[in-house]
Amino acid sequence: MPSNSPSTSITAIFREASQDARDLVSRLVARKSESLDWVDDLRQLQFSYLDKSSQKRDRECRAGCSGCCLSAQVDVTGIEAIAVRDYLRMCVDPSTLAKIQSRLERVTQRRIDQMRGMARQLPLACSMLGEDGRCMVYPVRPVICSGVFSTSRDACLDAEQTAKAGDFSSTIPLDNDAIQATGGISGTLQRILVEHKLDGNLYEFNSAVLAVLAEKNALNRFLAGEDLFRDAICTDAHSPPRKLAVRKPNFLKKQAVRRA
Ligand code: SF4
Ligand code: SF4
Numbered sequence: 208m209p210s211n212s213p214s215t216s217i218t219a220i221f222r223e224a225s226q227d228a229r230d231l232v233s234r235l236v237a238r239k240s241e242s243l244d245w246v247d248d249l250r251q252l253q254f255s256y257l258d259k260s261s262q263k264r265d266r267e268c269r270a271g272c273s274g275c276c277l278s279a280q281v282d283v284t285g286i287e288a289i290a291v292r293d294y295l296r297m298c299v300d301p302s303t304l305a306k307i308q309s310r311l312e313r314v315t316q317r318r319i320d321q322m323r324g325m326a327r328q329l330p331l332a333c334s335m336l337g338e339d340g341r342c343m344v345y346p347v348r349p350v351i352c353s354g355v356f357s358t359s360r361d362a363c364l365d366a367e368q369t370a371k372a373g374d375f376s377s378t379i380p381l382d383n384d385a386i387q388a389t390g391g392i393s394g395t396l397q398r399i400l401v402e403h404k405l406d407g408n409l410y411e412f413n414s415a416v417l418a419v420l421a422e423k424n425a426l427n428r429f430l431a432g433e434d435l436f437r438d439a440i441c442t443d444a445h446s447p448p449r450k451l452a453v454r455k456p457n458f459l460k461k462q463a464v465r466r467a
Contacts, residue, residue, distance in 0.1 A: 220384050224256050224391035232399040242290040242426045246347045249392060253354055256388030266356040266382055267363075271340040274367040275357075278330035279375040280318075281412040282442045283349045284396055285405075285435065288415035289425045291335070294347040295416075307343070310334035311417040318411060318440060330370045334413050349412060350396070354389025356382040401446040405429065408450075409443035410436055 231252055235245050257263070295304055311334045320326035337343045342352070357363050362379045400407035406429065410418075418439040419425045429435055434448040444450045 218384075218387045220256065221387040221391040224252070224388040225395045227252055228392040228395035229399060232396050236399060236403050236405075236430070239427075239430055242286065242293045243347065245286055246290040249350060249396065250353065253350060253389060253392055256392075257354065257385050260382055260384035260388075262356075262358060262382040262384055265358040266385075267358060267360040268356045272360065272363075273336055273340040274363045275355075275375055276336045276342065276352075277332045278367060278370040280331075280442075281333065281349055281351055282409040283351070283412050283415055284393075284400065284407065284409060285415065285419075285429050286396065286400070286426075287347075287349045288410065288412070288436075288439075289419055289429060290347045291344050291349075291416050292419045292422075292425055294344055295420070299343070307334055308417070308420060311413050311420065315411075315414040315417050315440065318414065322440070328371045330375065331413075334416070350389060350393050354385055354392075356385050358382060397445075404447075405432060406434065406436060406448060407446050408436070408441050411440040411442050414439040 228249070231248055235248060240248075295307065299307065314331050314334050317326055317331055321328055321331075333342075335343045335348070342348050358380045366375050366377075366379055397407040397409065415436060418436050422428070422435060425435060437448070441449045
């Protein structure tokens with residue numbers, strides 16, 4: 208799972224997946240569906256595209272292969288972080304949950320220190336990576352984690368040796384159809400949230416899960432417009448509440464008055 212966004216030009220698959228995602232996410236918002244329903248429905252749509260990728264046979268990703276989870280930075284929407292929070296609280300025993308929480312805190316603090324130039328720019332392992340090299344939240348892993356495939360494990364092994372913080376992907380050949388569909392679905396999820404005046408920004412995964420882990424009724428409060436991610440690391444601020452609406456410049460206001 209080596210990259211966070213489509214790296215090549217937009218294709219028909221991107222557009223088609225975006226349109227399908229628009230219909231699906233609009234329905235999910237209108238129904239105020241449970242977080243795990245969001246993930247199930249998005250995943251089903253994503254898999255329908257992953258399955259018809261022309262590069263499906265070239266993928267070299269295998270269960271337990273985890274160089275990407277040890278190195279890449281994953282960005283998510285609030286909805287995806289809340290789904291992971293709900294899954295952890297429902298399916299993980301208290302002592303494992305306490306360990307995950309302290310890993311989330313450590314990784315988030317280290318990421319903040321890296322951003323401030325106070326820590327070495329070394330890759331950070333995802334807090335959800337189990338000791339067996341498998342994802343502990345596999346059924347609800349972020350959209351990006353389930354949609355990006357390498358077509359060269361050797362290139363991944365090379366990248367593991369040289370990766371810097373958050374950067375794992377530049378030299379890895381990817382299943383492009385899969386990443387196009389995933390980019391279309393993820394981008395549309397963000398857009399529809401914004402259109403409904405909800406938080407559609409992207410956040411660094413560990414910090415976003417940490418922000419909501421102890422919160423009660425996280426999904427309902429998110430869908431009611433509460434700012435639950437103010438303490439998370441925002442990696443792509445493109446809408447409120449992270450980015451304030453741009454005020455109209457004064458000279459435009461004056462023109463509007465003159466015309467009236
Ligand atoms: S082949 Fe690369 S992208 Fe795929 S699971 Fe292994 S390290 Fe991750
Ligand atoms: S959520 Fe799971 S699949 Fe995604 S980076 Fe973390 S361990 Fe890997």
